[in-house]
Amino acid sequence: xxxxxxxxxxxxxxxxxxxxxxxxxxxxxxxxxxxxxxxxxxxxxxxxxxxxxxxxxxxxxxxxxxxxxxxxxxxxxxxxxxxxxxxxxxxxxxxxxxxxxxxxxxxxxxxxxxxxxxxxxxxxxxxxxxxxxxxxxxxxxxxxxxxxxxxxxxxxxxxxxxxxxxxxxxxxxxxxxxxxxxxxxxxxxxxxxxxxxxxxxxxxxxxxxxxxxxxxxxxxxxxxxxxxxxxxxxxxxxxxxxxxxxxxxxxxxxxxxxxxxxxxxxxxxxxxxxxxxxxxxxxxxxxxxxxxxxxxxxxxxxxxxxxxxxxxxxxxxxxxxxxxxxxxxxxxxxxxxxxxxxxxxxxxxxxxxxxxxxxxxxxxxxxxxxxxxxxxxxxxxxxxxxxxxxxxxxxxxxxxxxxxxxxxxxxxxxxxxxxxxxxxxxxxxxxxxxxxxxxxxxxxxxxxxxxxxxxxxxxxxxxxxxxxxxxxxxxxxxxxxxxxxxxxxxxxxxxxxxxxxxxxxxxxxxxxxxxx
Amino acid sequence: xxxxxxxxxxxxxxxxxxxxxxxxxxxxxxxxxxxxxxxxxxxxxxxxxxxxxxxxxxxxxxxxxxxxxxxxxxxxxxxxxxxxxxxxxxxxxxxxxxxxxxxxxxxxxxxxxxxxxxxxxxxxxxxxxxxxxxxxxxxxxxxxxxxxxxxxxxxxxxxxxxxxxxxxxxxxxxxxxxxxxxxxxxxxxxxxxxxxxxxxxxxxxxxxxxxxxxxxxxxxxxxxxxxxxxxxxxxxxxxxxxxxxxxxxxxxxxxxxxxxxxxxxxxxxxxxxxxxxxxxxxxxxxxxxxxxxxxxxxxxxxxxxxxxxxxxxxxxxxxxxxxxxxxxxxxxxxxxxxxxxxxxxxxxxxxxxxxxxxxxxxxxxxxxxxxxxxxxxxxxxxxxxxxxxxxxxxxxxxxxxxxxx
Numbered sequence: 001x002x003x004x005x006x007x008x009x010x011x012x013x014x015x016x017x018x019x020x021x022x023x024x025x026x027x028x029x030x031x032x033x034x035x036x037x038x039x040x041x042x043x044x045x046x047x048x049x050x051x052x053x054x055x056x057x058x059x060x061x062x063x064x065x066x067x068x069x070x071x072x073x074x075x076x077x078x079x080x081x082x083x084x085x086x087x088x089x090x091x092x093x094x095x096x097x098x099x100x101x102x103x104x105x106x107x108x109x110x111x112x113x114x115x116x117x118x119x120x121x122x123x124x125x126x127x128x129x130x131x132x133x134x135x136x137x138x139x140x141x142x143x144x145x146x147x148x149x150x151x152x153x154x155x156x157x158x159x160x161x162x163x164x165x166x167x168x169x170x171x172x173x174x175x176x177x178x179x180x181x182x183x184x185x186x187x188x189x190x191x192x193x194x195x196x197x198x199x200x201x202x203x204x205x206x207x208x209x210x211x212x213x214x215x216x217x218x219x220x221x222x223x224x225x226x227x228x229x230x231x232x233x234x235x236x237x238x239x240x241x242x243x244x245x246x247x248x249x250x251x252x253x254x255x256x257x258x259x260x261x262x263x264x265x266x267x268x269x270x271x272x273x274x275x276x277x278x279x280x281x282x283x284x285x286x287x288x289x290x291x292x293x294x295x296x297x298x299x300x301x302x303x304x305x306x307x308x309x310x311x312x313x314x315x316x317x318x319x320x321x322x323x324x325x326x327x328x329x330x331x332x333x334x335x336x337x338x339x340x341x342x343x344x345x346x347x348x349x350x351x352x353x354x355x356x357x358x359x360x361x362x363x364x365x366x367x368x369x370x371x372x373x374x375x376x377x378x379x380x381x382x383x384x385x386x387x388x389x390x391x392x393x394x395x396x397x398x399x400x401x402x403x404x405x406x407x408x409x410x411x412x413x414x415x416x417x418x419x420x421x422x423x424x425x426x427x428x429x430x431x432x433x434x435x436x437x438x439x440x441x442x443x444x445x446x447x448x449x450x451x452x453x454x455x456x457x458x459x460x461x462x463x464x465x466x467x468x469x470x471x472x473x474x475x476x477x478x479x480x481x482x483x484x485x486x487x488x489x490x491x492x493x494x495x496x497x498x499x500x501x502x503x504x505x506x507x508x509x510x511x512x513x514x515x516x
Numbered sequence: 517x518x519x520x521x522x523x524x525x526x527x528x529x530x531x532x533x534x535x536x537x538x539x540x541x542x543x544x545x546x547x548x549x550x551x552x553x554x555x556x557x558x559x560x561x562x563x564x565x566x567x568x569x570x571x572x573x574x575x576x577x578x579x580x581x582x583x584x585x586x587x588x589x590x591x592x593x594x595x596x597x598x599x600x601x602x603x604x605x606x607x608x609x610x611x612x613x614x615x616x617x618x619x620x621x622x623x624x625x626x627x628x629x630x631x632x633x634x635x636x637x638x639x640x641x642x643x644x645x646x647x648x649x650x651x652x653x654x655x656x657x658x659x660x661x662x663x664x665x666x667x668x669x670x671x672x673x674x675x676x677x678x679x680x681x682x683x684x685x686x687x688x689x690x691x692x693x694x695x696x697x698x699x700x701x702x703x704x705x706x707x708x709x710x711x712x713x714x715x716x717x718x719x720x721x722x723x724x725x726x727x728x729x730x731x732x733x734x735x736x737x738x739x740x741x742x743x744x745x746x747x748x749x750x751x752x753x754x755x756x757x758x759x760x761x762x763x764x765x766x767x768x769x770x771x772x773x774x775x776x777x778x779x780x781x782x783x784x785x786x787x788x789x790x791x792x793x794x795x796x797x798x799x800x801x802x803x804x805x806x807x808x809x810x811x812x813x814x815x816x817x818x819x820x821x822x823x824x825x826x827x828x829x830x831x832x833x834x835x836x837x838x839x840x841x842x843x844x845x846x847x848x849x850x851x852x853x854x855x856x857x858x859x860x861x862x863x864x865x866x867x868x869x870x871x872x873x874x875x876x877x878x879x880x881x882x883x884x885x886x887x888x889x890x891x892x893x894x895x896x897x898x899x900x901x902x903x904x905x906x907x908x909x910x911x912x913x914x915x916x917x918x919x920x921x
Contacts, residue, residue, distance in 0.1 A: 012567035095765050308773050323759040332751035337745040344742045349727075356892060412539040480777045484917070486914075487781060491914050498907040505899045512896050515889040 029090040135161040135240050137255070139233040144212065145176075151213045152176045155229060157236065159255045165247070172258060177202075177209075179260055180232055187239070193402050194396075194460075195467035197475055198245065199238035200391040202231035230380060234388060241478065292404050296465070302472060303400055310393045317386035324378045331371035338364035342470045353513045358442045359511045365505050370497050377493035384484045389479065394474060403464050410457030534813040534887050535662055543567050546664045546679065547738050548657040549577065553649055555583055558610045560656055563681045570679060582609055585656055587687035591674045599827045600872030600881055601669065604662035605816035619731045633765045636790075638757060640797070647801055651809065658813075685860040722870070728877050729825055736818040745810035750804040757796035764789035775778060779860075781917055788913045792906060799902045806895035821880050828873050831866045838862040 141156040158172040184201035191198050208224040240246045240255075254260065294300050338361045345357030424443045427436065543566060550561035563577045589606035619641050622634070629637070663669045678685070752806055764786045771782030839858040845855035 207546065305774065309770075312770045312773065314765055316763065316770065318764055319759065319762040323756065323763065324751065325758055326755040330749070330756055333745065333748045333752045337742070337749045340738070340745040344738040345729070346736075347738045349731050349735075350881060353885050353888055356888075360892065364853040422632060483778050484781060484920075487785060489912065491910055491917070494792075495907060495910045495914070498903045498910065499905040502900060502907065505896050505903065509893070509896045509900070512889065512892040515885060515892070 028363055048431055073289055101136070134158065135163055135246070137233065137236045137240060139236065140227055141228050148209075151226070152178075153212060153225060155232060157255065165252060168256075173255065175254070175260065175262075177204075177228065178262070179234070179254065180235065182249060182260075183239075183254045184235075187245060187248065190248070190250075191244070191405075192398060193464075195399055195402060195471060196242075196244060196424060197392070197395050197399050197471045199235060199242070200395050201235055202228060203391075227384075230384065231388075234384070238388075238392075238478075242474075279451040292407050298469070299400065299465070303397075306393055306396055306400075310390065310397070310417070313386055313390050313393070317383065317390060320378065320383045320386060324375055324383055327375040327378055331375060332369050334364055334368035334371055338362075338368060356511050356515050359508060363508045366504050367501065369502050374493065374497045377490060381486050381490045381493065385482065389482075392475075399468055399471065403461070403468055406457070406461045408466050410454065410461050413450060413453040413457045417447065417454050420447045420450055517606045527865070530765055534810055534891070537656055541667075544664045544670055546657075546660045548653050548660070551649070553610075553612070558649075560653065562660065562679060576682075578679065578681060580678070580685075582607070582656070584678065584685050585659060587680050587685065588663075588674060589659070592669065592672065595672070598669065598672075599831070600667070600861070600869040600876065601822070602817070602820045602876045603910065604666075604669075604822050605661055605813075605820045607652070607659045612645065612648060615641065615648055619645065629762075630765055632768075633761055636761045636765075637758070640761070643755075643797075647804075649807075649913055664676065677870075715818035723827070724874060725825070725870070732818060732822050732825060736822055737814065738759040739811055739818055740815045743808065743815050746808040746811050748798055750808050751794065753800035753803060757793050757800055760789045760796065762792065767920060780920060784913055784916055788909060791909050795902050795906050795909070799899065800899040802895065802902070804889045806898065810887060810891045815888070817880070821877060824873050824876060828866075828869050831862070831869050835859075835862040835866040862902075 136159070138158045139155050140158065142153045143155075145152055145154045154174045154176050156172050157167070157175050158170070159454045160170045162169060181201050181204075184198065205224070205228075208221070208228070211218075213220045219508060236255075237249060245251055302449055341357055341364060342361035345354050345361060348354040419442060424440070424447060427439055427443060528801065545565040547563050548560050549563035551561045560580050560582075561577050562580050563575075564571070565575050567574060586606055592603045619638075622637055622641060663672075663675055669675070675912065718896065767782045768785035770785060771779045838855070842852075842855040842859045845852045872890075
């Protein structure tokens, strides 16, 4: 399955590989061996030379590779073809698009705009070296800009990277929330319909933002800003972790360029916003009416799995939210008790007991802080992870829906073709000879057009299916990693709390014993 | 102070130490050996062990209900001879309403729970019910034990009757009177409060009592507030513990419904939360016992001490009035002998009361300090025990999870 077998990174470390290939050796033998060594290499999307592809659909990017490699690819193309029996297709056994050759183009990230990829080898190596993307993003320093209802928060987005797709190693830009939404909107429109799971942007909040705009400097609006800042950071981290999205020029522009055109169509009540809502509704209706003949059990299984996962995560999320709420309450009540105990200590006329009560009050005050911090951990680690994944799974489900739509389009094209063929057949028996030839020609043209569309539809469908398999595989791996990391961090926060509790109570014990 | 005599061991073996035996006298030992909860009442079995000649047998039991305890308490209050003594506060009425309601609501069902979750919640609520039950038993027990320990109060005739008379005391009908009487009592109380707070013209000559008055007024208010806040704190802790139940359950489903690399971690986490919940639950109940109960008891006890001050103030007022009457009589030279006698009686009464009250208030302080000391130490030790248990659970889970990597 493609999900397991990542396409071999052509940009693998050894120079030697390339030399071997130059000598006309079988590309695939060497790359087959590199398959093992790089289990999770990202798609070196940059590696498509123009001459390679006879693939439809995805337009390979125009690249100017360094000298050797261009020839290399040319050679490779000649060597390899689906027909050669010795060749084991590197990619999966599921419905392989008959047309796309099993060449490096299979590595192609579809629909990348011709870009300025001046790729150099080291960068390819880095990207090939799997998980360590070597890009670190942080969102910080929220700053209120402007006054009144036109005010907004500007966030500093800092990128630290050694990837050479970027001009510098470290750089910062200022972005506002609608910029993030704009980025997501662009990525979604480019990649979702071909099967890529695009991480969803954080949610809008009219209430939250209004408070901030109105200028209330209270803890709840500070909390709101922090919640948003953290969500934006996680959003960007997830986006750049995706090898395809990282290559996207919009992403790079977002991270790098100091000025960004204002994304107005992201406003909820704008014309575009309303259009989006209408489209979403239409989609929902369509989803219900598409009856797809699923020939591949994998998709049905996976959809069911994600449905179950969605349900359970939502349930868990609700329970964790309740915990956060109660933990905050506990903190408040502990603080109230601490104050009360201090007052009691003041009024107690037995000196030693009075002192002990005051110290109890201090202990409880510290414990109140502990509870508050734990509530933050409950929220930012546990609760937010769950809510992120609930939204991610919605994106996953969306991608499955896109596949259905693609299938539908293919079917529709087939139906149309059928109609045209029938029309052509009917023309054979028509009684208007003078118009006949013209009509026949027209119909012929149309038939050819629709044949092309049917082919395109089938290819698209197969392509999206393949992409989804890969994306789901990647998603599952990321999910496991994410959850494991967060669970450990969360448990460590609980450990920290208990350790502190022990410290505080151990300090208090002698004070209690000292009451005489 | 003798702490070693733990007369107040609760059913779970944990000593109830809101009060201590200052006199160290075991000639009359009282305990509640059994209790049965019926629908709207609780029946306490009061068990007495004694070597006092007055009693017919050295060991005997009777069954009493809450109203009979109240009757006993009221007879002490109404007895002029005990005016100079802090009357141990009456135990609160057994109240299972809230707990019963919760159990009922759970039973009526909220279809969103899994069977396991339901069983756990039920377990929690039943434990809560049991805890309330144990508490009410303990409160009634402490009341009797204080009476049994007090050298004067223990010799009361009604007390003997209460302990020994194996028939129903027929005091239940007094409920209505009790309520009405209670209403009147409150009016009188506010007047008393005025007496000792504003000292309406009464001159307090004794520094000791002056200090005690100031102290008790403030202390009572503060301890009442602390008791309330402690209750809320305990309640919050319980809520957090209960929250772990659905979390554990959801994690369990997540772990079992899929078989990915993370399933085992989910299941381990589910187990961890289940264990943590039990520890958190114990933290909550220990805080309740050692802190909330302690504060609540001293709220009532400090009120009883205040009542003593009221009685003394009233007696002082009587004394001063008698002086005025005597002066007037001397001036008019009419009924002088009568007035002199009356004044003497008032004076003696006042002085006797004052002496007794002084001792009582000193004992109150000693008792209070000892009880706080004991409970704060025990609270701290329990908090430490639970925190260490939680820490161990967490660390083990972390090790196990990290090994899975």
